[in-house]
Every structure is written in structure tokens, then in C-alpha cells.
Amino acid sequence: MTTPQEILSMLGDEKIKMVDLKFVDMPGTWQHLTLYYNQIDEISFTDGVPFDGSSIRGWKAINESDMAMVLDPNTAWIDPFMKEPTLSIICYIKEPRTGEPYKRCPRVIAQKAMDYLVASGIGDTVFFGPEAEFFIFDDVRFDQTANAGFYYIDSIEGRWNTGREENPNLGYKPSFKGGYSPLPPIDNFHDIRTEMLLTMADCGIPVEKQHHEVATGGQCELGFRFGKMLQAADWLMTYKYIIKNVARKYGHSATFMPKPIFGDNGSGMHTHQSIWKNGQPLFAGDKYAGLSETALYYIGGILHHAPALLALTNPSTNSYKRLVPGYEAPVNLAYSQGNRSASIRIPLSGTNPKAKRLEFRCPDGTCNPYLAFAAMLCAGLDGIKNKIDPGDPLDENIYELTPEVLAQVPSTPGSLELALEALGKDYKFLTEPGVFTEDIIETWINYKLHTEVNSIRLRPHPYEFSLYYDA
Ligand SMILES: Nc1ncnc2c1ncn2[C@@H]1O[C@H](COP(=O)(O)OP(=O)(O)OP(=O)(O)O)[C@@H](O)[C@H]1O
Ligand SMILES: N[C@@H](CCC(=O)O)C(=O)O
Numbered sequence: 001m002t003t004p005q006e007i008l009s010m011l012g013d014e015k016i017k018m019v020d021l022k023f024v025d026m027p028g029t030w031q032h033l034t035l036y037y038n039q040i041d042e043i044s045f046t047d048g049v050p051f052d053g054s055s056i057r058g059w060k061a062i063n064e065s066d067m068a069m070v071l072d073p074n075t076a077w078i079d080p081f082m083k084e085p086t087l088s089i090i091c092y093i094k095e096p097r098t099g100e101p102y103k104r105c106p107r108v109i110a111q112k113a114m115d116y117l118v119a120s121g122i123g124d125t126v127f128f129g130p131e132a133e134f135f136i137f138d139d140v141r142f143d144q145t146a147n148a149g150f151y152y153i154d155s156i157e158g159r160w161n162t163g164r165e166e167n168p169n170l171g172y173k174p175s176f177k178g179g180y181s182p183l184p185p186i187d188n189f190h191d192i193r194t195e196m197l198l199t200m201a202d203c204g205i206p207v208e209k210q211h212h213e214v215a216t217g218g219q220c221e222l223g224f225r226f227g228k229m230l231q232a233a234d235w236l237m238t239y240k241y242i243i244k245n246v247a248r249k250y251g252h253s254a255t256f257m258p259k260p261i262f263g264d265n266g267s268g269m270h271t272h273q274s275i276w277k278n279g280q281p282l283f284a285g286d287k288y289a290g291l292s293e294t295a296l297y298y299i300g301g302i303l304h305h306a307p308a309l310l311a312l313t314n315p316s317t318n319s320y321k322r323l324v325p326g327y328e329a330p331v332n333l334a335y336s337q338g339n340r341s342a343s344i345r346i347p348l349s350g351t352n353p354k355a356k357r358l359e360f361r362c363p364d365g366t367c368n369p370y371l372a373f374a375a376m377l378c379a380g381l382d383g384i385k386n387k388i389d390p391g392d393p394l395d396e397n398i399y400e401l402t403p404e405v406l407a408q409v410p411s412t413p414g415s416l417e418l419a420l421e422a423l424g425k426d427y428k429f430l431t432e433p434g435v436f437t438e439d440i441i442e443t444w445i446n447y448k449l450h451t452e453v454n455s456i457r458l459r460p461h462p463y464e465f466s467l468y469y470d471a
């Protein structure tokens with residue numbers, strides 16, 4: 001734990017002169033405001049620093065715009081991308097008039113979810129370990145005549161190709177679905193990923209590993225150790241920030257868009273999770289795959305609420321282009337030990353009960369991690385409270401099941417619109433515990449419908465030209 005005094009002692013004329021305050025908006029993007037060091041004092045950590053909240057997506061109206069950013073001293077690191085030494089601090093938002101934490105602030109919602117876990121008596125700590133995959137590209141250009149998709153992407157090797165062409169140029173690039181895990185020079189992103197990982201370590205994130213992912217060229221993943229919910233979400237925001245900025249340094253761009261390439265693997269954000277009480281893991285037991293009954297009910301809750309949950313864990317129209325068969329992304333709402341085609345996988349964790357966890361494979365990097373983690377916890381706790389039976393595990397490869405068997409297994413929603421519709425009907429597991437408010441659910445659904453679903457629906461799609469342009 002870092003105290004405000006420890007932070008203040010780092011600032012001064014001969015020390016760090018700039019302080020960058022970061023906060024997250026509703027869709028899950030960081031915003032920032034940079035202050036000269038003498039603007040920060042002890043009050044900044046209690047009452048906060050005033051700012052205008054009316055321009056922030058999903059927040060206040062112009063006539064009630066006053067808000068305050070309250071600094072969290074445990075989140076400080078020196079920002080490696082700013083020229084002058086700058087201390088970065090993550091904030092939560094407060095209503096200055098009432099002194100209350102702002103109910104639409106995602107960090108406040110995550111804190112409420114952790115408080116709810118304690119109040120429920122079920123556990124006292126929840127750990128999250130997100131694995132956010134991403135692509136590194138040079139450029140993305142629209143090309144309606146490209147055979148492979150609707151556009152092509154220049155990666156660092158030159159023009160992207162799927163490896164399925166008759167005479168593919170496979171020099172120094174992974175073959176189709178061959179990205180996991182050849183050595184350099186085929187993997188020519190190795191050094192960039194190492195720089196990303198070391199930068200994360202410098203910023204205080206407990207890093208674990210880095211590797212190329214399965215898709216043809218430029219799909220990558222870096223791993224960091226699980227953390228308590230709020231800290232894991234803060235680390236994920238820092239992870240994305242570092243990845244994007246290191247990519248930029250090399251003239252590339254990094255994207256967490258779930259399905260940037262038609263016909264190749266997309267990028268997920270599998271989320272490992274476990275609940276603990278008094279230092280003991282509650283998910284280890286003598287049931288299926290070494291799980292406890294509590295863990296099975298938690299799985300039951302996630303699967304039961306999944307159609308609504310995905311409106312928060314997979315909140316883009318592009319998310320649902322990833323959730324299709326054949327690309328290691330989950331399509332069916334089932335659980336299994338080791339099976340990567342199920343929505344929930346129980347990773348092999350040896351004999352150590354502390355490593356016993358479940359991996360929800362649906363989420364992707366377009367989610368707001370604070371809202372997504374809070375919602376997953378609420379769904380799981382609802383399963384435990386109401387003893388929701390997850391049914392039998394599905395240990396076969398779901399992609400190879402016969403249509404008759406498959407018809408018995410519920411599927412993930414086919415579109416963002418369907419997920420939002422499900423959320424509109426099934427949100428009490430989020431609001432009754434006092435974690436989300438009905439106002440937040442309504443704001444989320446309206447924002448996503450109007451800003452994303454309808455905006456896409458109203459525009460001619462590039463592939464429609466291929467189908468219908470009748471010159
Ligand atoms: N008890 C636990 N609770 C929550 N998370 C955990 C626990 N133990 C380990 N983890 C986290 O789970 C994540 C495992 O990530 P890892 O990349 O190894 O998973 P994977 O699913 O096997 O990978 P991939 O999907 O890329 O094949 C890490 O963030 C790790 O710290
Ligand atoms: N990229 C795959 C996951 C690959 C993996 O298991 O790491 C997905 O979309 O979920």
C-alpha cells in the first residue's frame with residue numbers, strides 16, 4: 001500500500017514535476033488530465049481534483065458537469081512514454097456536491113462488486129487473470145475487391161495474406177494459423193513484445209510471458225499474473241496503453257479489435273477467475289476437474305446469465321464476428337476441462353488448489369474490464385446463491401458435434417443487438433446486489449444501440465458491393 005504522503009514526497013522542483021491523472025469512461029477508454037506537481041496535495045486523495053465531466057461518453061449532461069477525480073495512491077507509476085518525468089495515477093470519480101462516489105464511474109462499480117462479495121459472506125477476495133490478445137499492424141486499408149476479405153492489412157512483413165493463396169509468399173511470416181509459435185525470423189515481433197513486457201514490469205505489473213498467437217501475422221499475447229478485481233482491471237488498462245505506445249514507437253499500430261481479419265483467428269480476452277476466503281481457495285474440491293461445488297454453481301451462474309453478460313463482456317458489433325466456429329473462440333455455452341471450444345474451460349492446474357480456477361473464454365478486448373469483471377462476479381455469485389446447476393460438462397470438440405447433439409447445447413448470442421436485448425430482460429443479478437443501477441444498464445443499452453448497432457446497420461457494408469453492385 002502506498003500512502004498519499006509517499007506520493008507527495010516524489011514530487012517537487014528537483015523531482016517529478018508533472019502528474020498525469022487517468023480515469024476510465026463508460027465504454028472502457030482511458031482519459032487523462034495532466035497537472036503541474038504543485039496542484040496535487042493531500043485533499044486530491046480525498047475530495048479529488050475538479051474537472052468537467054460533461055464531455056465524457058456516457059456521463060453527465062452539460063448542466064450538471066462538475067465532477068472530481070480522486071487519486072488512488074496505489075496506482076502510481078512513472079509514465080514511460082512522456083518526455084518529461086511524469087507520475088501517472090489512476091483515479092475514481094466523485095460527485096463534488098454530495099461527496100459520493102459517482103455511480104457511473106467504472107472503478108466505483110468494480111469496488112461495489114468486491115464489497116458485494118464480502119457482504120454475501122461467500123468469499124472475501126476475487127482474483128481475475130485476463131489474457132487480452134491483439135494484432136500489430138502497420139496500416140488498415142479498405143479494398144472491396146480483395147478476395148480474402150473486405151480489406152487488406154499491411155503488417156510489418158508487407159501486404160497481409162492468408163497463406164491460402166496458390167503461391168503464397170511465406171518468407172518470414174507464419175503460415176495460415178501457424179502463428180503459435182515459430183521462432184524468429186518467422187516471428188519477427190519477438191523483440192517488440194519483449195520491450196512491451198519489460199515496460200510493463202517497470203510500471204509494476206507482475207509479468208509472466210509473451211508469445212505470438214495463432215493467426216497469420218502479428219497476432220500477439222502478453223501474460224501477467226492474476227490480481228484482485230480492481231487491480232487486475234487497472235493492470236489491463238496499463239497493459240493496453242503500453243502495448244499501443246510501444247507499437248507506435250516502431251511505426252505500427254496495435255488493436256484489440258476482436259475480429260480484424262476475415263477467415264483467421266480473432267482476438268479474445270479469456271478471463272481466469274477464482275474466489276477465496278480467509279486465504280483459502282474456494283474453487284478447489286473433489287468434483288469434476290477437481291472443482292468444488294461452489295465453483296460448479298459459479299459456472300452455472302455464468303452460463304445461465306451469459307446471453308445478458310455478453311452485452312458487457314463482448315460489447316462491440318465486431319465481437320460477434322469472432323464468436324463463430326473454427327477459430328478457437330467459444331460458440332456454445334458449455335464448460336469443459338481442457339476443451340478450448342467451450343465457453344468455460346477448467347485449465348489443468350496440477351495438484352495446487354491455489355491454481356484452481358475457471359477460464360471464461362467469451363470476453364474480448366473491447367470490453368470495459370471494470371464493468372465486465374463486476375458483471376462476471378455478479379453472475380457467478382448469483383449461481384452460488386441460487387445453486388444454479390451448470391449441467392453436464394462437454395468434453396468433446398464442440399466444433400465436431402453432430403447437429404442433433406449440438407442443438408441441445410445453447411449458443412452464444414449471434415449479435416450485439418441480441419445480447420443487449422437479453423440484458424434488457426436479465427439485469428436483476430447486476431442491480432439487486434447494488435453493484436449496477438438500472439440507470440447504468442439503461443444508459444449502456446441505449447449508448448450501444450444508438451452509437452454502435454444502429455450506426456452500423458444504417459451504413460452500406462463493403463461486402464454488399466460484392467454481392468449486390470450490379471454494374
Ligand atoms: N487461482 C487463480 N485465479 C485467477 N487467475 C489465475 C489463478 N491462477 C492463475 N491465474 C491466471 O490465469 C492466467 C493464465 O493465463 P495463461 O495464458 O497461462 O492461460 P491459457 O488459457 O492457458 O492461455 P491461452 O488461452 O493463451 O492458451 C494468468 O493471468 C494467471 O496468473
Ligand atoms: N484467439 C482465440 C484463442 C486462442 C487461445 O486459446 O489462446 C480466441 O479468439 O479466443
Ligand SMILES: [Mg+2]
Pocket residue numbers: 131133213221
Ligand atoms: Mg491466447
Ligand SMILES: [Mg+2]
Pocket residue numbers: 131270359
Ligand atoms: Mg486462455
